[in-house]
Amino acid sequence: MDKTTTFPLSFSGYEIEGLTEADAQRLLPLYQSCSDYVVLERGLGPDAAIALEEFQSFPPDRTEADKFVFGLKAATGALVGMLACDRDYPREKSWWIALLMIDPAARRHGVAKTLCEDFFRFLKTQGANRVELAVFEENVAGLRFWESQGFDPVRTAGPVHIGTKQHSLQVLARQL
Numbered sequence: 001m002d003k004t005t006t007f008p009l010s011f012s013g014y015e016i017e018g019l020t021e022a023d024a025q026r027l028l029p030l031y032q033s034c035s036d037y038v039v040l041e042r043g044l045g046p047d048a049a050i051a052l053e054e055f056q057s058f059p060p061d062r063t064e065a066d067k068f069v070f071g072l073k074a075a076t077g078a079l080v081g082m083l084a085c086d087r088d089y090p091r092e093k094s095w096w097i098a099l100l101m102i103d104p105a106a107r108r109h110g111v112a113k114t115l116c117e118d119f120f121r122f123l124k125t126q127g128a129n130r131v132e133l134a135v136f137e138e139n140v141a142g143l144r145f146w147e148s149q150g151f152d153p154v155r156t157a158g159p160v161h162i163g164t165k166q167h168s169l170q171v172l173a174r175q176l
């Protein structure tokens with residue numbers, strides 16, 4: 001598997017694209033349309049560096065080698081969603097989801113649900129057996145989404161400071 005590896009999507013009208021740092025500028029409009037989430041995360045709207053930062057943020061003791069950023073591309077070519085994740089974190093065969101973000105105009109149509117189902121199917125083919133992630137406790141909609149996808153609470157974490165915000169985190173996990 002390399003950075004441009006994709007997986008089949010069962011949602012018509014969209015496809016998955018494996019993204020690299022060179023695609024950061026193409027993701028900026030998505031961050032801008034998702035400023036609701038960016039403000040929740042950092043208390044400030046998206047700046048020009050925000051998309052690049054996603055490619056350069058890793059969990060403790062991990063590197064760029066295990067970072068994968070998948071774009072959800074509409075028929076127009078626009079990136080209307082993204083899934084950023086880290087392979088084998090916090091342990092081997094477990095993947096860490098750093099961010100799942102869907103353009104507000106496409107939300108509540110089952111896009112994220114389908115994307116996750118297809119991604120998890122793909123992860124199993126890669127030998128993974130578990131997915132883990134952290135949600136800001138303030139992100140009630142995000143928490144509801146992950147619970148609806150079968151994730152269970154593992155522990156709380158934080159506080160973490162991002163921009164002007166301080167967050168408590170809920171760590172969630174599910175077996176594949």
Ligand SMILES: CC(C)(COP(=O)(O)OP(=O)(O)OC[C@H]1O[C@@H](n2cnc3c(N)ncnc32)[C@H](O)[C@@H]1OP(=O)(O)O)[C@@H](O)C(=O)NCCC(=O)NCCS
Binds near residue numbers: 101102144
């Ligand atoms: C969370 C997010 C990815 C969900 O994307 P989506 O495409 O709207 O989700 P889906 O339509 O596939 O929703 C599947 C189910 O999740 C739950 N859900 C999704 N959004 C929800 C919300 N705002 N409030 C409560 N439940 C929600 C529902 O059970 C939903 O099923 P339903 O629509 O039939 O009731 C999207 O709202 C988003 O990008 N938010 C900003 C970023 C974020 O918070 N990411 C998660 C933290 S990493």
